[in-house]
Amino acid sequence: MFNLNSAKNLSLLLFSTLLTTPVIAHNVEISNEVAATFHITPNHNPSVGNKTQAWFALTLRGGKNIPLSECNCALNIYPVPRTADTQPILQPELKAINVEKYQEIPGADIVFPTAGSYELELSGTAKDETSFAPFELTYTVNVRP
Numbered sequence: 010m011f012n013l014n015s016a017k018n019l020s021l022l023l024f025s026t027l028l029t030t031p032v033i034a035h036n037v038e039i040s041n042e043v044a045a046t047f048h049i050t051p052n053h054n055p056s057v058g059n060k061t062q063a064w065f066a067l068t069l070r071g072g073k074n075i076p077l078s079e080c081n082c083a084l085n086i087y088p089v090p091r092t093a094d095t096q097p098i099l100q101p102e103l104k105a106i107n108v109e110k111y112q113e114i115p116g117a118d119i120v121f122p123t124a125g126s127y128e129l130e131l132s133g134t135a136k137d138e139t140s141f142a143p144f145e146l147t148y149t150v151n152v153r154p
Contacts, residue, residue: 040144042070045131047148048108049119056153057124063101063150064108064116065131069141076113077105079140082133084117089126089149097130098122124154 036047046066055061063084067075085097099119106116121127132145 036148038146038148040146041142043075043133043141043144043146044068044070045146046111047129047131047146049129049150053150054153055119055121055150057121059120061119061121062106062116063119063129064106064111064114065146066111066114067133074111074114075141077103077115078113079136080115080133081136082115082131084115085130085132086119087128087130089128091128121150121152124152126151 036053038045038047045068047063049055049063050061065082067080067082069075082103084101084103086099086101087095087097099121101117101119103115103117105113107113108116115131127150129148129150130145131147132143134143135141
């Protein structure tokens, strides 16, 4: 469980990491002890009917990367607005990819069916059931016509 000092330290670590990486649009979210850097091509600006790639660089508190091979991860995509009973409209298969400095991270190819806002929800549990607590991260993506 995070305490306030741990959360501040992780925030500072993530911020300093972002300062030393190339300037590419990435979003960072934290759930329990897992942080994820999220990116979707091209430059967080996908368009309807075109294949786009989304990827999630998962990191444990302390900086250890979590490869897809160590995570039971799932990606669900919902239309926005979303209610509690909204079902995902897409559940793309995650595959291990190498991108930028990240190795074997979860990634997925997505084709959005219509223009508008979507919520991408990445959830996961440790395959060994002890390495990290279950997590759930959400990102909002706006899709152009």
